[in-house]
Amino acid sequence: MAVQDGVATPPSNLVTLIITTSPTPSAPSTDLISDILASFKLHCPVLLSCKVIVVFDTYDRIGDSMRLKKGQITAEGARAVELYKTNVKNLVLGEWYPEAAQNSRAFVHAQGLAEYGSPHLAENHVALSILQTVDRRVTFIEPTGRIGFGLAVRSALRVTETPYVWVQQHDWPLARNIPLESLVEVMQASEGDPSVPVKYVCLPAIRMLSYATSAHVLQFPALRALTAELKRDFPTSGSDSASVPLTPLFFWHDKPHIAATAHYLARIFPSRLAIARGDFIEDSVGQRARTQMKEGNWAKWACWLYYPGDGKEVCLQHRHGRKWRGVEADMQTRALFAEMRSKQSSLLPAS
Known part of the structure:
Protein backbone atom coordinates (compact mmCIF):
# COMPACT_ATOMS: atom_id res chain seq x y z
CA MET A 1 0.00 0.00 0.00
CA ALA A 2 1.05 3.59 -0.59
CA VAL A 3 1.50 5.61 2.58
CA GLN A 4 -0.25 8.91 3.21
CA ASP A 5 0.19 10.74 6.53
CA GLY A 6 1.67 7.58 8.02
CA VAL A 7 -1.38 5.49 7.14
CA ALA A 8 -1.44 2.83 4.43
CA THR A 9 -3.76 4.00 1.66
CA PRO A 10 -4.76 1.89 -1.34
CA PRO A 11 -3.98 3.43 -4.76
CA SER A 12 -7.68 3.37 -5.55
CA ASN A 13 -8.05 6.24 -3.04
CA LEU A 14 -5.08 8.16 -4.40
CA VAL A 15 -5.44 7.89 -8.20
CA THR A 16 -8.15 9.02 -10.61
CA LEU A 17 -8.26 7.42 -14.04
CA ILE A 18 -8.83 9.98 -16.81
CA ILE A 19 -9.87 8.54 -20.18
CA THR A 20 -10.02 10.87 -23.17
CA THR A 21 -11.92 9.83 -26.26
CA SER A 22 -13.05 11.54 -29.45
CA PRO A 23 -14.76 10.77 -32.79
CA THR A 24 -13.32 7.68 -34.45
CA PRO A 25 -14.15 5.62 -37.55
CA SER A 26 -15.01 2.68 -35.29
CA ALA A 27 -17.96 4.53 -33.69
CA PRO A 28 -20.52 3.55 -32.50
CA SER A 29 -18.54 0.43 -31.54
CA THR A 30 -16.82 0.59 -28.15
CA ASP A 31 -13.96 -1.64 -29.31
CA LEU A 32 -11.29 0.94 -28.45
CA ILE A 33 -12.51 1.52 -24.89
CA SER A 34 -13.29 -2.17 -24.39
CA ASP A 35 -9.71 -2.98 -25.40
CA ILE A 36 -8.40 -0.43 -22.89
CA LEU A 37 -10.50 -1.84 -20.05
CA ALA A 38 -9.55 -5.42 -20.93
CA SER A 39 -5.87 -4.46 -20.80
CA PHE A 40 -6.43 -2.94 -17.34
CA LYS A 41 -8.00 -6.16 -16.10
CA LEU A 42 -5.02 -8.12 -17.35
CA HIS A 43 -2.15 -5.75 -16.55
CA CYS A 44 -3.31 -3.27 -13.87
CA PRO A 45 -6.63 -4.34 -12.32
CA VAL A 46 -6.45 -1.81 -9.47
CA LEU A 47 -7.28 0.91 -12.01
CA LEU A 48 -10.80 -0.46 -12.23
CA SER A 49 -11.32 0.34 -8.55
CA CYS A 50 -10.15 3.96 -8.96
CA LYS A 51 -12.46 6.86 -9.67
CA VAL A 52 -12.82 7.40 -13.42
CA ILE A 53 -13.44 10.51 -15.51
CA VAL A 54 -14.29 10.07 -19.20
CA VAL A 55 -14.01 13.13 -21.44
CA PHE A 56 -15.87 12.89 -24.76
CA ASP A 57 -14.33 15.36 -27.18
CA THR A 58 -16.42 16.11 -30.24
CA TYR A 59 -16.20 17.67 -33.72
CA ASP A 60 -16.31 21.21 -35.09
CA ARG A 61 -18.37 20.73 -38.22
CA ILE A 62 -20.12 18.27 -40.50
CA GLY A 63 -18.81 17.90 -44.06
CA ASP A 64 -18.73 15.57 -47.04
CA SER A 65 -15.73 13.60 -45.76
CA MET A 66 -14.25 12.59 -42.44
CA ARG A 67 -11.16 14.65 -41.52
CA LEU A 68 -10.86 13.97 -37.81
CA LYS A 69 -7.59 15.84 -37.32
CA LYS A 70 -9.33 18.95 -38.67
CA GLY A 71 -12.45 18.40 -36.56
CA GLN A 72 -14.65 17.48 -39.50
CA ILE A 73 -17.04 14.54 -39.59
CA THR A 74 -19.82 13.33 -41.90
CA ALA A 75 -23.52 13.45 -41.02
CA GLU A 76 -23.50 9.67 -40.63
CA GLY A 77 -20.41 9.93 -38.45
CA ALA A 78 -22.11 12.53 -36.25
CA ARG A 79 -25.00 10.14 -35.59
CA ALA A 80 -22.51 7.39 -34.81
CA VAL A 81 -20.68 9.62 -32.33
CA GLU A 82 -23.84 10.29 -30.32
CA LEU A 83 -24.56 6.57 -30.14
CA TYR A 84 -20.90 5.95 -29.28
CA LYS A 85 -21.16 8.22 -26.24
CA THR A 86 -24.18 6.31 -24.97
CA ASN A 87 -22.48 2.98 -25.56
CA VAL A 88 -19.30 4.05 -23.74
CA LYS A 89 -21.28 5.38 -20.78
CA ASN A 90 -23.11 2.07 -20.47
CA LEU A 91 -19.83 0.16 -20.79
CA VAL A 92 -18.10 2.21 -18.08
CA LEU A 93 -21.06 2.14 -15.71
CA GLY A 94 -21.37 -1.61 -16.19
CA GLU A 95 -17.69 -2.01 -15.28
CA TRP A 96 -17.61 0.34 -12.29
CA TYR A 97 -21.03 -0.64 -10.95
CA PRO A 98 -21.76 -4.37 -10.96
CA GLU A 99 -25.34 -5.59 -10.58
CA ALA A 100 -25.31 -5.26 -6.78
CA ALA A 101 -24.62 -1.53 -6.91
CA GLN A 102 -27.28 -0.30 -9.30
CA ASN A 103 -28.69 2.15 -6.72
CA SER A 104 -25.40 4.09 -6.68
CA ARG A 105 -25.86 5.20 -10.26
CA ALA A 106 -28.03 8.26 -9.61
CA PHE A 107 -26.47 11.25 -11.31
CA VAL A 108 -25.65 14.83 -10.41
CA HIS A 109 -25.49 17.35 -13.26
CA ALA A 110 -23.15 20.34 -13.40
CA GLN A 111 -21.84 22.81 -15.94
CA GLY A 112 -18.34 24.05 -16.64
CA LEU A 113 -16.21 25.97 -19.11
CA ALA A 114 -13.09 25.07 -21.07
CA GLU A 115 -11.65 28.54 -21.56
CA TYR A 116 -8.60 29.35 -23.67
CA GLY A 117 -6.74 32.26 -25.23
CA SER A 118 -7.36 35.90 -24.43
CA PRO A 119 -9.88 36.53 -21.65
CA HIS A 120 -10.94 39.68 -23.50
CA LEU A 121 -12.67 37.66 -26.24
CA ALA A 122 -16.04 36.44 -25.05
CA GLU A 123 -16.13 33.54 -27.51
CA ASN A 124 -12.89 31.98 -26.18
CA HIS A 125 -14.53 29.17 -24.27
CA VAL A 126 -16.48 25.97 -24.79
CA ALA A 127 -19.32 24.96 -22.47
CA LEU A 128 -19.02 21.63 -20.66
CA SER A 129 -21.77 19.30 -19.47
CA ILE A 130 -20.59 17.32 -16.42
CA LEU A 131 -22.45 14.21 -15.28
CA GLN A 132 -21.37 12.44 -12.07
CA THR A 133 -22.64 9.55 -10.01
CA VAL A 134 -23.65 10.70 -6.53
CA ASP A 135 -20.55 9.08 -5.02
CA ARG A 136 -18.37 10.78 -7.70
CA ARG A 137 -16.76 7.47 -8.66
CA VAL A 138 -17.75 7.99 -12.29
CA THR A 139 -17.75 11.32 -14.14
CA PHE A 140 -18.60 12.02 -17.77
CA ILE A 141 -17.60 15.35 -19.34
CA GLU A 142 -19.07 16.41 -22.69
CA PRO A 143 -18.00 19.68 -24.34
CA THR A 144 -20.46 21.35 -26.69
CA GLY A 145 -17.64 21.87 -29.21
CA ARG A 146 -14.28 20.39 -30.02
CA ILE A 147 -11.64 21.22 -27.38
CA GLY A 148 -8.74 18.84 -28.16
CA PHE A 149 -6.69 16.59 -25.91
CA GLY A 150 -5.02 19.34 -23.86
CA LEU A 151 -8.21 21.07 -22.74
CA ALA A 152 -9.89 17.68 -22.27
CA VAL A 153 -7.22 16.73 -19.72
CA ARG A 154 -7.46 20.11 -17.99
CA SER A 155 -11.25 19.81 -17.75
CA ALA A 156 -10.86 16.44 -16.04
CA LEU A 157 -8.09 17.64 -13.70
CA ARG A 158 -10.33 20.42 -12.45
CA VAL A 159 -12.87 17.95 -11.08
CA THR A 160 -10.25 15.45 -9.85
CA GLU A 161 -10.21 14.97 -6.08
CA THR A 162 -7.18 12.66 -5.77
CA PRO A 163 -3.50 13.69 -5.55
CA TYR A 164 -2.55 11.59 -8.60
CA VAL A 165 -4.03 10.87 -12.02
CA TRP A 166 -3.55 8.22 -14.68
CA VAL A 167 -4.14 9.89 -18.06
CA GLN A 168 -5.24 7.44 -20.75
CA GLN A 169 -5.93 8.14 -24.42
CA HIS A 170 -8.50 5.82 -25.97
CA ASP A 171 -6.13 4.02 -28.36
CA TRP A 172 -3.22 2.98 -26.10
CA PRO A 173 -3.99 -0.37 -24.37
CA LEU A 174 -1.49 -1.80 -21.92
CA ALA A 175 0.82 -4.59 -23.09
CA ARG A 176 2.61 -5.36 -19.81
CA ASN A 177 1.87 -5.45 -16.08
CA ILE A 178 2.12 -2.00 -14.47
CA PRO A 256 -0.50 7.02 -20.94
CA HIS A 257 1.16 8.38 -17.82
CA ILE A 258 0.77 8.83 -14.08
CA ALA A 259 1.25 12.32 -12.64
CA ALA A 260 0.73 14.45 -9.56
CA THR A 261 -2.50 16.40 -10.03
CA GLN A 317 0.32 -0.83 -27.94
CA HIS A 318 -1.14 1.73 -30.33
CA ARG A 319 -4.49 1.30 -32.08
CA HIS A 320 -4.33 4.54 -34.14
CA GLY A 321 -7.79 5.80 -33.16
CA ARG A 322 -8.20 8.09 -36.18
CA LYS A 323 -7.86 5.07 -38.49
CA TRP A 324 -9.18 2.20 -36.38
CA ARG A 325 -12.49 0.93 -37.74
CA GLY A 326 -13.17 -1.67 -35.09
CA VAL A 327 -12.46 -5.35 -34.54
CA GLU A 328 -15.03 -6.63 -37.04
CA ALA A 329 -13.89 -4.25 -39.82
CA ASP A 330 -10.26 -5.11 -39.07
CA MET A 331 -10.99 -8.83 -39.39
CA GLN A 332 -12.82 -8.28 -42.66
CA THR A 333 -9.87 -6.26 -44.03
CA ARG A 334 -7.41 -8.97 -43.00
CA ALA A 335 -9.59 -11.64 -44.61
CA LEU A 336 -9.79 -9.59 -47.82
CA PHE A 337 -6.01 -9.20 -48.01
CA ALA A 338 -5.53 -12.90 -47.28
CA GLU A 339 -7.91 -13.74 -50.13
CA MET A 340 -6.06 -11.39 -52.49
CA ARG A 341 -2.70 -12.95 -51.58
CA SER A 342 -4.13 -16.41 -52.13
CA LYS A 343 -5.41 -15.46 -55.59
CA GLN A 344 -2.07 -13.89 -56.51
CA SER A 345 -0.22 -17.02 -55.42
CA SER A 346 -2.47 -19.21 -57.53
CA LEU A 347 -1.59 -17.14 -60.63
CA LEU A 348 2.15 -17.61 -60.19
CA PRO A 349 3.75 -20.19 -62.51
CA ALA A 350 4.67 -23.47 -60.87
CA SER A 351 8.39 -23.84 -60.16
Whole structure:
Protein backbone atom coordinates (compact mmCIF):
# COMPACT_ATOMS: atom_id res chain seq x y z
CA MET A 1 0.00 0.00 0.00
CA ALA A 2 1.05 3.59 -0.59
CA VAL A 3 1.50 5.61 2.58
CA GLN A 4 -0.25 8.91 3.21
CA ASP A 5 0.19 10.74 6.53
CA GLY A 6 1.67 7.58 8.02
CA VAL A 7 -1.38 5.49 7.14
CA ALA A 8 -1.44 2.83 4.43
CA THR A 9 -3.76 4.00 1.66
CA PRO A 10 -4.76 1.89 -1.34
CA PRO A 11 -3.98 3.43 -4.76
CA SER A 12 -7.68 3.37 -5.55
CA ASN A 13 -8.05 6.24 -3.04
CA LEU A 14 -5.08 8.16 -4.40
CA VAL A 15 -5.44 7.89 -8.20
CA THR A 16 -8.15 9.02 -10.61
CA LEU A 17 -8.26 7.42 -14.04
CA ILE A 18 -8.83 9.98 -16.81
CA ILE A 19 -9.87 8.54 -20.18
CA THR A 20 -10.02 10.87 -23.17
CA THR A 21 -11.92 9.83 -26.26
CA SER A 22 -13.05 11.54 -29.45
CA PRO A 23 -14.76 10.77 -32.79
CA THR A 24 -13.32 7.68 -34.45
CA PRO A 25 -14.15 5.62 -37.55
CA SER A 26 -15.01 2.68 -35.29
CA ALA A 27 -17.96 4.53 -33.69
CA PRO A 28 -20.52 3.55 -32.50
CA SER A 29 -18.54 0.43 -31.54
CA THR A 30 -16.82 0.59 -28.15
CA ASP A 31 -13.96 -1.64 -29.31
CA LEU A 32 -11.29 0.94 -28.45
CA ILE A 33 -12.51 1.52 -24.89
CA SER A 34 -13.29 -2.17 -24.39
CA ASP A 35 -9.71 -2.98 -25.40
CA ILE A 36 -8.40 -0.43 -22.89
CA LEU A 37 -10.50 -1.84 -20.05
CA ALA A 38 -9.55 -5.42 -20.93
CA SER A 39 -5.87 -4.46 -20.80
CA PHE A 40 -6.43 -2.94 -17.34
CA LYS A 41 -8.00 -6.16 -16.10
CA LEU A 42 -5.02 -8.12 -17.35
CA HIS A 43 -2.15 -5.75 -16.55
CA CYS A 44 -3.31 -3.27 -13.87
CA PRO A 45 -6.63 -4.34 -12.32
CA VAL A 46 -6.45 -1.81 -9.47
CA LEU A 47 -7.28 0.91 -12.01
CA LEU A 48 -10.80 -0.46 -12.23
CA SER A 49 -11.32 0.34 -8.55
CA CYS A 50 -10.15 3.96 -8.96
CA LYS A 51 -12.46 6.86 -9.67
CA VAL A 52 -12.82 7.40 -13.42
CA ILE A 53 -13.44 10.51 -15.51
CA VAL A 54 -14.29 10.07 -19.20
CA VAL A 55 -14.01 13.13 -21.44
CA PHE A 56 -15.87 12.89 -24.76
CA ASP A 57 -14.33 15.36 -27.18
CA THR A 58 -16.42 16.11 -30.24
CA TYR A 59 -16.20 17.67 -33.72
CA ASP A 60 -16.31 21.21 -35.09
CA ARG A 61 -18.37 20.73 -38.22
CA ILE A 62 -20.12 18.27 -40.50
CA GLY A 63 -18.81 17.90 -44.06
CA ASP A 64 -18.73 15.57 -47.04
CA SER A 65 -15.73 13.60 -45.76
CA MET A 66 -14.25 12.59 -42.44
CA ARG A 67 -11.16 14.65 -41.52
CA LEU A 68 -10.86 13.97 -37.81
CA LYS A 69 -7.59 15.84 -37.32
CA LYS A 70 -9.33 18.95 -38.67
CA GLY A 71 -12.45 18.40 -36.56
CA GLN A 72 -14.65 17.48 -39.50
CA ILE A 73 -17.04 14.54 -39.59
CA THR A 74 -19.82 13.33 -41.90
CA ALA A 75 -23.52 13.45 -41.02
CA GLU A 76 -23.50 9.67 -40.63
CA GLY A 77 -20.41 9.93 -38.45
CA ALA A 78 -22.11 12.53 -36.25
CA ARG A 79 -25.00 10.14 -35.59
CA ALA A 80 -22.51 7.39 -34.81
CA VAL A 81 -20.68 9.62 -32.33
CA GLU A 82 -23.84 10.29 -30.32
CA LEU A 83 -24.56 6.57 -30.14
CA TYR A 84 -20.90 5.95 -29.28
CA LYS A 85 -21.16 8.22 -26.24
CA THR A 86 -24.18 6.31 -24.97
CA ASN A 87 -22.48 2.98 -25.56
CA VAL A 88 -19.30 4.05 -23.74
CA LYS A 89 -21.28 5.38 -20.78
CA ASN A 90 -23.11 2.07 -20.47
CA LEU A 91 -19.83 0.16 -20.79
CA VAL A 92 -18.10 2.21 -18.08
CA LEU A 93 -21.06 2.14 -15.71
CA GLY A 94 -21.37 -1.61 -16.19
CA GLU A 95 -17.69 -2.01 -15.28
CA TRP A 96 -17.61 0.34 -12.29
CA TYR A 97 -21.03 -0.64 -10.95
CA PRO A 98 -21.76 -4.37 -10.96
CA GLU A 99 -25.34 -5.59 -10.58
CA ALA A 100 -25.31 -5.26 -6.78
CA ALA A 101 -24.62 -1.53 -6.91
CA GLN A 102 -27.28 -0.30 -9.30
CA ASN A 103 -28.69 2.15 -6.72
CA SER A 104 -25.40 4.09 -6.68
CA ARG A 105 -25.86 5.20 -10.26
CA ALA A 106 -28.03 8.26 -9.61
CA PHE A 107 -26.47 11.25 -11.31
CA VAL A 108 -25.65 14.83 -10.41
CA HIS A 109 -25.49 17.35 -13.26
CA ALA A 110 -23.15 20.34 -13.40
CA GLN A 111 -21.84 22.81 -15.94
CA GLY A 112 -18.34 24.05 -16.64
CA LEU A 113 -16.21 25.97 -19.11
CA ALA A 114 -13.09 25.07 -21.07
CA GLU A 115 -11.65 28.54 -21.56
CA TYR A 116 -8.60 29.35 -23.67
CA GLY A 117 -6.74 32.26 -25.23
CA SER A 118 -7.36 35.90 -24.43
CA PRO A 119 -9.88 36.53 -21.65
CA HIS A 120 -10.94 39.68 -23.50
CA LEU A 121 -12.67 37.66 -26.24
CA ALA A 122 -16.04 36.44 -25.05
CA GLU A 123 -16.13 33.54 -27.51
CA ASN A 124 -12.89 31.98 -26.18
CA HIS A 125 -14.53 29.17 -24.27
CA VAL A 126 -16.48 25.97 -24.79
CA ALA A 127 -19.32 24.96 -22.47
CA LEU A 128 -19.02 21.63 -20.66
CA SER A 129 -21.77 19.30 -19.47
CA ILE A 130 -20.59 17.32 -16.42
CA LEU A 131 -22.45 14.21 -15.28
CA GLN A 132 -21.37 12.44 -12.07
CA THR A 133 -22.64 9.55 -10.01
CA VAL A 134 -23.65 10.70 -6.53
CA ASP A 135 -20.55 9.08 -5.02
CA ARG A 136 -18.37 10.78 -7.70
CA ARG A 137 -16.76 7.47 -8.66
CA VAL A 138 -17.75 7.99 -12.29
CA THR A 139 -17.75 11.32 -14.14
CA PHE A 140 -18.60 12.02 -17.77
CA ILE A 141 -17.60 15.35 -19.34
CA GLU A 142 -19.07 16.41 -22.69
CA PRO A 143 -18.00 19.68 -24.34
CA THR A 144 -20.46 21.35 -26.69
CA GLY A 145 -17.64 21.87 -29.21
CA ARG A 146 -14.28 20.39 -30.02
CA ILE A 147 -11.64 21.22 -27.38
CA GLY A 148 -8.74 18.84 -28.16
CA PHE A 149 -6.69 16.59 -25.91
CA GLY A 150 -5.02 19.34 -23.86
CA LEU A 151 -8.21 21.07 -22.74
CA ALA A 152 -9.89 17.68 -22.27
CA VAL A 153 -7.22 16.73 -19.72
CA ARG A 154 -7.46 20.11 -17.99
CA SER A 155 -11.25 19.81 -17.75
CA ALA A 156 -10.86 16.44 -16.04
CA LEU A 157 -8.09 17.64 -13.70
CA ARG A 158 -10.33 20.42 -12.45
CA VAL A 159 -12.87 17.95 -11.08
CA THR A 160 -10.25 15.45 -9.85
CA GLU A 161 -10.21 14.97 -6.08
CA THR A 162 -7.18 12.66 -5.77
CA PRO A 163 -3.50 13.69 -5.55
CA TYR A 164 -2.55 11.59 -8.60
CA VAL A 165 -4.03 10.87 -12.02
CA TRP A 166 -3.55 8.22 -14.68
CA VAL A 167 -4.14 9.89 -18.06
CA GLN A 168 -5.24 7.44 -20.75
CA GLN A 169 -5.93 8.14 -24.42
CA HIS A 170 -8.50 5.82 -25.97
CA ASP A 171 -6.13 4.02 -28.36
CA TRP A 172 -3.22 2.98 -26.10
CA PRO A 173 -3.99 -0.37 -24.37
CA LEU A 174 -1.49 -1.80 -21.92
CA ALA A 175 0.82 -4.59 -23.09
CA ARG A 176 2.61 -5.36 -19.81
CA ASN A 177 1.87 -5.45 -16.08
CA ILE A 178 2.12 -2.00 -14.47
CA PRO A 179 2.87 -1.78 -10.69
CA LEU A 180 0.64 1.21 -9.98
CA GLU A 181 0.81 0.78 -6.21
CA SER A 182 4.61 0.90 -6.25
CA LEU A 183 4.72 3.80 -8.72
CA VAL A 184 2.48 5.85 -6.43
CA GLU A 185 4.65 4.93 -3.45
CA VAL A 186 7.74 6.20 -5.27
CA MET A 187 5.98 9.44 -6.19
CA GLN A 188 4.83 9.96 -2.61
CA ALA A 189 8.30 9.24 -1.22
CA SER A 190 9.80 11.83 -3.56
CA GLU A 191 7.77 14.55 -1.85
CA GLY A 192 10.34 14.43 0.94
CA ASP A 193 13.36 14.38 -1.38
CA PRO A 194 13.48 17.50 -3.57
CA SER A 195 16.78 16.34 -5.10
CA VAL A 196 14.97 13.48 -6.89
CA PRO A 197 11.44 14.72 -7.64
CA VAL A 198 9.08 12.22 -9.31
CA LYS A 199 5.99 14.09 -10.54
CA TYR A 200 5.25 12.38 -13.86
CA VAL A 201 5.92 8.81 -15.06
CA CYS A 202 5.28 7.90 -18.69
CA LEU A 203 4.77 4.32 -19.86
CA PRO A 204 7.08 3.24 -22.71
CA ALA A 205 5.89 2.51 -26.24
CA ILE A 206 8.01 0.83 -28.88
CA ARG A 207 9.72 4.04 -30.04
CA MET A 208 10.90 4.70 -26.49
CA LEU A 209 12.89 1.49 -26.06
CA SER A 210 16.44 2.00 -24.73
CA TYR A 211 15.60 5.67 -24.21
CA ALA A 212 18.45 6.26 -21.74
CA THR A 213 21.01 5.45 -24.43
CA SER A 214 19.14 7.00 -27.37
CA ALA A 215 20.02 10.11 -29.34
CA HIS A 216 17.34 11.99 -27.36
CA VAL A 217 19.75 11.75 -24.41
CA LEU A 218 23.29 11.08 -25.62
CA GLN A 219 23.51 14.12 -27.91
CA PHE A 220 23.16 16.51 -24.96
CA PRO A 221 25.81 16.58 -22.20
CA ALA A 222 23.39 17.87 -19.54
CA LEU A 223 20.88 15.10 -20.28
CA ARG A 224 23.59 12.43 -20.30
CA ALA A 225 24.81 13.62 -16.92
CA LEU A 226 21.31 13.68 -15.41
CA THR A 227 20.60 10.18 -16.69
CA ALA A 228 23.87 8.84 -15.23
CA GLU A 229 23.04 10.48 -11.89
CA LEU A 230 19.33 9.73 -11.53
CA LYS A 231 18.51 6.53 -13.45
CA ARG A 232 17.86 3.84 -10.83
CA ASP A 233 15.62 1.18 -9.34
CA PHE A 234 13.54 2.80 -6.61
CA PRO A 235 12.91 0.47 -3.65
CA THR A 236 9.29 0.03 -2.55
CA SER A 237 7.27 -1.98 -0.09
CA GLY A 238 4.41 -2.53 -2.51
CA SER A 239 3.15 -6.05 -3.12
CA ASP A 240 3.12 -5.52 -6.90
CA SER A 241 6.85 -4.79 -7.30
CA ALA A 242 10.07 -5.12 -5.30
CA SER A 243 11.49 -2.02 -6.97
CA VAL A 244 10.51 0.46 -9.68
CA PRO A 245 12.99 1.08 -12.52
CA LEU A 246 12.88 4.68 -13.76
CA THR A 247 15.05 6.83 -15.99
CA PRO A 248 14.75 10.61 -16.43
CA LEU A 249 12.54 11.57 -19.36
CA PHE A 250 13.23 14.79 -21.20
CA PHE A 251 9.78 15.40 -22.62
CA TRP A 252 6.13 15.51 -21.51
CA HIS A 253 4.34 12.87 -23.60
CA ASP A 254 0.58 12.55 -24.08
CA LYS A 255 0.66 8.74 -24.17
CA PRO A 256 -0.50 7.02 -20.94
CA HIS A 257 1.16 8.38 -17.82
CA ILE A 258 0.77 8.83 -14.08
CA ALA A 259 1.25 12.32 -12.64
CA ALA A 260 0.73 14.45 -9.56
CA THR A 261 -2.50 16.40 -10.03
CA ALA A 262 -1.27 19.69 -8.57
CA HIS A 263 1.98 19.48 -10.55
CA TYR A 264 0.01 18.86 -13.75
CA LEU A 265 -2.13 21.95 -13.26
CA ALA A 266 0.82 24.14 -12.26
CA ARG A 267 3.21 23.11 -15.01
CA ILE A 268 0.98 22.38 -18.00
CA PHE A 269 -1.97 24.69 -17.30
CA PRO A 270 -0.68 27.74 -15.38
CA SER A 271 -3.15 29.96 -17.25
CA ARG A 272 -5.79 29.86 -19.98
CA LEU A 273 -3.09 30.94 -22.44
CA ALA A 274 -1.02 27.76 -21.97
CA ILE A 275 -2.95 25.47 -24.33
CA ALA A 276 -4.93 26.51 -27.40
CA ARG A 277 -8.20 24.86 -28.31
CA GLY A 278 -7.50 21.66 -30.25
CA ASP A 279 -3.86 21.36 -29.11
CA PHE A 280 -2.06 18.31 -27.83
CA ILE A 281 0.12 18.86 -24.77
CA GLU A 282 3.21 17.27 -26.31
CA ASP A 283 2.99 19.48 -29.40
CA SER A 284 2.97 22.69 -27.39
CA VAL A 285 4.01 22.63 -23.73
CA GLY A 286 5.92 19.39 -24.27
CA GLN A 287 8.24 21.08 -26.73
CA ARG A 288 8.85 24.02 -24.41
CA ALA A 289 9.50 21.63 -21.55
CA ARG A 290 12.16 19.76 -23.52
CA THR A 291 13.91 23.01 -24.41
CA GLN A 292 14.05 23.96 -20.73
CA MET A 293 15.29 20.50 -19.76
CA LYS A 294 18.12 20.68 -22.30
CA GLU A 295 19.08 23.98 -20.71
CA GLY A 296 19.39 22.27 -17.31
CA ASN A 297 15.92 22.81 -15.80
CA TRP A 298 14.74 19.21 -15.65
CA ALA A 299 13.67 19.32 -11.99
CA LYS A 300 10.96 21.87 -12.79
CA TRP A 301 9.19 19.20 -14.84
CA ALA A 302 10.37 16.07 -12.96
CA CYS A 303 9.48 13.70 -15.80
CA TRP A 304 10.45 10.01 -15.71
CA LEU A 305 10.03 6.99 -17.95
CA TYR A 306 9.08 3.63 -16.51
CA TYR A 307 12.03 1.46 -17.55
CA PRO A 308 11.45 -2.29 -17.08
CA GLY A 309 14.08 -4.65 -18.45
CA ASP A 310 16.54 -1.75 -18.63
CA GLY A 311 14.45 -0.14 -21.33
CA LYS A 312 13.87 -3.22 -23.44
CA GLU A 313 10.22 -3.93 -22.53
CA VAL A 314 7.23 -2.24 -24.17
CA CYS A 315 4.26 -1.41 -21.97
CA LEU A 316 1.86 -0.01 -24.58
CA GLN A 317 0.32 -0.83 -27.94
CA HIS A 318 -1.14 1.73 -30.33
CA ARG A 319 -4.49 1.30 -32.08
CA HIS A 320 -4.33 4.54 -34.14
CA GLY A 321 -7.79 5.80 -33.16
CA ARG A 322 -8.20 8.09 -36.18
CA LYS A 323 -7.86 5.07 -38.49
CA TRP A 324 -9.18 2.20 -36.38
CA ARG A 325 -12.49 0.93 -37.74
CA GLY A 326 -13.17 -1.67 -35.09
CA VAL A 327 -12.46 -5.35 -34.54
CA GLU A 328 -15.03 -6.63 -37.04
CA ALA A 329 -13.89 -4.25 -39.82
CA ASP A 330 -10.26 -5.11 -39.07
CA MET A 331 -10.99 -8.83 -39.39
CA GLN A 332 -12.82 -8.28 -42.66
CA THR A 333 -9.87 -6.26 -44.03
CA ARG A 334 -7.41 -8.97 -43.00
CA ALA A 335 -9.59 -11.64 -44.61
CA LEU A 336 -9.79 -9.59 -47.82
CA PHE A 337 -6.01 -9.20 -48.01
CA ALA A 338 -5.53 -12.90 -47.28
CA GLU A 339 -7.91 -13.74 -50.13
CA MET A 340 -6.06 -11.39 -52.49
CA ARG A 341 -2.70 -12.95 -51.58
CA SER A 342 -4.13 -16.41 -52.13
CA LYS A 343 -5.41 -15.46 -55.59
CA GLN A 344 -2.07 -13.89 -56.51
CA SER A 345 -0.22 -17.02 -55.42
CA SER A 346 -2.47 -19.21 -57.53
CA LEU A 347 -1.59 -17.14 -60.63
CA LEU A 348 2.15 -17.61 -60.19
CA PRO A 349 3.75 -20.19 -62.51
CA ALA A 350 4.67 -23.47 -60.87
CA SER A 351 8.39 -23.84 -60.16
